[in-house]
Amino acid sequence: MIVASNSCLSCLIPPWTIRSNSGQISTSRRASASQITITESNSLVQQTNKRRCKCYDMYKEAVPFAEAWAWQKSIVEERKSLIDRNEDDLDTLIVLQHQPVYTLGTASSENNLNFDIKDPPLPIYQTERGGEVTYHGPGQLLLYPIMNLRFQKMDLHWYLRALEEVVIRVLFSTFSLKASRVEGLTGVWVGDKKLAAIGIRVSKWLTYHGLALNVSTDLSPFSGIIPCGIKDLGVGSIKELLRGSSRPSSTSSDHDDGDGKLIDIAHESLLKEFCEVFQLELCHQSVSILRYPDK
Amino acid sequence: MASRLLWASKAASYLKISTFNRGFASVVKDLKYAESHEWVKVKGNSATVGITDHAQDHLGDVVYVELPEVGATVTQGSSFGAVESVKATSDINSPVSGKVVEVNEELSSSPGLVNGSPYENGWIIKVEISDTNEVSSLMDCEQYSKFCEEEDNH
Numbered sequence: 001m002i003v004a005s006n007s008c009l010s011c012l013i014p015p016w017t018i019r020s021n022s023g024q025i026s027t028s029r030r031a032s033a034s035q036i037t038i039t040e041s042n043s044l045v046q047q048t049n050k051r052r053c054k055c056y057d058m059y060k061e062a063v064p065f066a067e068a069w070a071w072q073k074s075i076v077e078e079r080k081s082l083i084d085r086n087e088d089d090l091d092t093l094i095v096l097q098h099q100p101v102y103t104l105g106t107a108s109s110e111n112n113l114n115f116d117i118k119d120p121p122l123p124i125y126q127t128e129r130g131g132e133v134t135y136h137g138p139g140q141l142l143l144y145p146i147m148n149l150r151f152q153k154m155d156l157h158w159y160l161r162a163l164e165e166v167v168i169r170v171l172f173s174t175f176s177l178k179a180s181r182v183e184g185l186t187g188v189w190v191g192d193k194k195l196a197a198i199g200i201r202v203s204k205w206l207t208y209h210g211l212a213l214n215v216s217t218d219l220s221p222f223s224g225i226i227p228c229g230i231k232d233l234g235v236g237s238i239k240e241l242l243r244g245s246s247r248p249s250s251t252s253s254d255h256d257d258g259d260g261k262l263i264d265i266a267h268e269s270l271l272k273e274f275c276e277v278f279q280l281e282l283c284h285q286s287v288s289i290l291r292y293p294d295k
Numbered sequence: 296m297a298s299r300l301l302w303a304s305k306a307a308s309y310l311k312i313s314t315f316n317r318g319f320a321s322v323v324k325d326l327k328y329a330e331s332h333e334w335v336k337v338k339g340n341s342a343t344v345g346i347t348d349h350a351q352d353h354l355g356d357v358v359y360v361e362l363p364e365v366g367a368t369v370t371q372g373s374s375f376g377a378v379e380s381v382k383a384t385s386d387i388n389s390p391v392s393g394k395v396v397e398v399n400e401e402l403s404s405s406p407g408l409v410n411g412s413p414y415e416n417g418w419i420i421k422v423e424i425s426d427t428n429e430v431s432s433l434m435d436c437e438q439y440s441k442f443c444e445e446e447d448n449h
Contacts, residue, residue, distance in 0.1 A: 105379070105382075105384065106359055106361055106377055106379050106384045107358055107359030107379050107384075128377070128384060129382075129384060130379045130380070130381070130382040130383045130384040131382040154446060155353065156353070156354065156380075156383045156385070157353075157355065157381075159383075160381065160382060160383060184381075186381055186382040187382075198382055199382050199383075200382065200383045200384070201377075201383075201384050201385075201386075202383055202384070202385040202386065203374060203385070203386040204331060204386065204388070207383075
């Protein structure tokens with residue numbers, strides 16, 4: 001199968017020097033209800049010419065999808081009110097992992113499920129994003145940028161290509177993996193394996209949902225679906241590709257300390273490339289996740 | 296505002312994205328237009344709503360249209376449905392307030408009508424308008440064409 005790169009964006013981009021982001025990330029977990037609360041911290045921001053972006057970074061946390069989704073939507077509502085009053089100024093980025101879940105997009109077909117939707121093997125959510133069914137789970141890093149495209153370029157295609165660009169650069173600069181786009185199929189591919197899925201929602205040029213990058217994800221739940229509705233192509237992960245695809249795909253028993261390191265490295269690279277592509281400076285916000293025992 | 300424009304164009308050139316000129320999208324003379332790229336045809340207190348040629352051109356191939364229920368209330372400027380194209384689902388906002396009296400069921404099986412015939416067969420909903428005064432806040436075809444040009448040069 002011919003994998004063609006879309007547009008004039010080359011994936012052969014030389015690595016850039018790392019610019020460190022100021023600010024601190026702190027998470028604390030207490031025995032209380034599933035509710036995400038945010039306390040704003042006064043992170044020291046270097047004076048640069050870049051637009052600032054609030055970053056809620058929980059990249060080591062496997063957050064239940066429903067919580068993250070509700071949180072995202074509440075930020076979107078706040079931002080929409082600011083936009084209506086012409087006061088919107090700062091973009092937002094949420095970084096996290098999810099507990100195992102399937103999610104569907106607005107047009108998702110049940111034909112792409114290898115199970116009865118009324119009896120799913122995992123929690124399943126019908127969301128308002130574009131794109132077909134996909135799986136999220138530990139080992140997969142999610143970026144949920146809530147971006148006002150009036151600050152960037154009011155062009156959805158540009159935005160999708162830019163999200164792909166972030167991942168392509170991460171894969172090349174940090175893992176020496178040559179990734180590419182496939183014309184007409186949003187996402188990032190290495191060979192015939194899809195490593196990153198993208199699906200967004202846009203309202204008055206405010207985007208949400210985002211991208212999911214398989215780092216050390218257990219890929220077996222993908223066999224429960226036809227991922228993104230694409231039958232002939234597979235799903236891969238950075239870990240699998242670095243190991244060599246002759247090895248069986250990772251299972252939970254393969255999880256080792258190396259996975260944590262891989263996630264750390266991928267996370268750092270994702271934030272760096274996100275800032276480079278969108279020309280942003282991240283302002284890290286501290287996030288406290290409170291969890292109550294189930295009633 | 297100027298610095299935003301600067302950054303947008305810097306980002307575009309940084310990524311070496313060519314913003315190819317799509318040429319002028321068509322507008323229809325007697326319709327009114329909203330800044331969120333919906334059109335409305337008003338006859339008394341009946342309105343037909345769809346998205347403009349400019350919108351469908353920028354979206355690309357529409358693969359899905361999310362329609363409201365007949366009887367639902369719509370409010371000027373608020374979302375009543377959505378269109379999906381290539382992994383991006385966008386809100387459609389109503390240019391008028393009122394009650395949905397009909398939806399274009401054809402779009403369920405042929406979402407591409409929005410692309411092929413945005414002002415005719417690709418209509419999305421029909422509304423019984425509750426406040427005809429709201430229509431005066433919308434743009435006419437000349438104002439809308441100019442608006443699109445300015446937005447594309449952003």
